[in-house]
Amino acid sequence: MHYLTPILVWLGQILLLLATLAATQLTSGSFQYSLNFAIATVIAALTLAIFMRLKPADGVIRLVALSGLLWIGFLLLLTILDLVTR
Amino acid sequence: MATGNEAPAEQFEDMEQQNRAGVLGMWVFLVTELLLFGGLFGAFAYLRVAHSEVFADAAHHLDLPLASVNTAILLTSGLTMVLAEQAVHACRRRLGLVFLLATVLLGLIFLGIKGWEWHHEYQKQLMPILGLPFIYPGEHSQIAELFFNFYFTLTGLHAFHMLVGLVILVVMTIQVGRWQIPGRLTRQVRIVGLYWSFVDVVWIFVFTSLYLLRG
Numbered sequence: 001m002h003y004l005t006p007i008l009v010w011l012g013q014i015l016l017l018l019a020t021l022a023a024t025q026l027t028s029g030s031f032q033y034s035l036n037f038a039i040a041t042v043i044a045a046l047t048l049a050i051f052m053r054l055k056p057a058d059g060v061i062r063l064v065a066l067s068g069l070l071w072i073g074f075l076l077l078l079t080i081l082d083l084v085t086r
Numbered sequence: 087m088a089t090g091n092e093a094p095a096e097q098f099e100d101m102e103q104q105n106r107a108g109v110l111g112m113w114v115f116l117v118t119e120l121l122l123f124g125g126l127f128g129a130f131a132y133l134r135v136a137h138s139e140v141f142a143d144a145a146h147h148l149d150l151p152l153a154s155v156n157t158a159i160l161l162t163s164g165l166t167m168v169l170a171e172q173a174v175h176a177c178r179r180r181l182g183l184v185f186l187l188a189t190v191l192l193g194l195i196f197l198g199i200k201g202w203e204w205h206h207e208y209q210k211q212l213m214p215i216l217g218l219p220f221i222y223p224g225e226h227s228q229i230a231e232l233f234f235n236f237y238f239t240l241t242g243l244h245a246f247h248m249l250v251g252l253v254i255l256v257v258m259t260i261q262v263g264r265w266q267i268p269g270r271l272t273r274q275v276r277i278v279g280l281y282w283s284f285v286d287v288v289w290i291f292v293f294t295s296l297y298l299l300r301g
Contacts, residue, residue, distance in 0.1 A: 060110060
């Protein structure tokens with residue numbers, strides 16, 4: 001069994017959680033929001049890559065995961081772009 | 087280690103293909119779940135940009151410290167789930183049971199805390215569902231009500247997914263307890279682990295969107 005990697009990833013996620021909370025307390029506005037989402041993305045990426053084993057996965061599984069990410073990326077981007085360009 | 091003495095199902099050439107098919111099937115399902123949550127996030131993002139000040143103010147009425155603890159609990163359950171997968175794969179039945187039970191316990195604690203939060207919001211009359219009165223202690227209460235609608239929809243949908251996950255985890259715990267066909271158990275625990283991790287990932291963005299954007 002390989003305990004070390006999952007435990008280190010978990011520790012990293014907890015530290016990132018603390019970092020995002022600190023960012024919420026110490027900063028504000030769009031800089032804070034960008035920081036919050038960047039940290040959330042890193043936490044999610046750690047879960048996807050290590051816990052969900054996307055990193056060692058074969059091409060087909062990575063393609064499925066990427067298609068999901070692309071889809072939601074387009075959805076959010078185009079929705080917000082529509083609003084801010086009015 | 088869980089061995090390959092098990093014969094593959096009729097439609098597969100070998101166990102490796104069957105394992106890959108199972109994992110791929112779960113990933114495809116998770117992408118459909120992303121469609122489900124994605125629609126909600128898209129609508130929330132639109133309204134968050136359109137009514138940024140009111141939504142930021144409304145977020146202050148949520149219990150950030152409690153939700154932060156809850157987030158840490160859910161992240162820890164992700165760890166115990168991965169360790170359960172590893173234990174079952176290494177044919178360590180007792181250790182697998184310990185980690186599966188830990189995951190179930192952490193999931194139950196998460197739902198308990200979530201229920202407690204909802205109860206608080208109900209007491210503060212910030213629960214605009216099922217015809218309950220919504221009394222917002224600030225300006226623009228109709229827009230704030232939109233925020234709380236999203237809050238209960240997103241957290242409610244997430245909690246429902248947690249509940250389904252917990253039921254499956256309890257079934258898996260019983261199966262691991264019986265320890266029949268270890269190879270099959272390894273596959274099943276891995277697939278359940280994918281679902282549990284996904285629920286984790288969704289919560290990270292639910293937490294960030296609802297609780298943290300308050301500056």
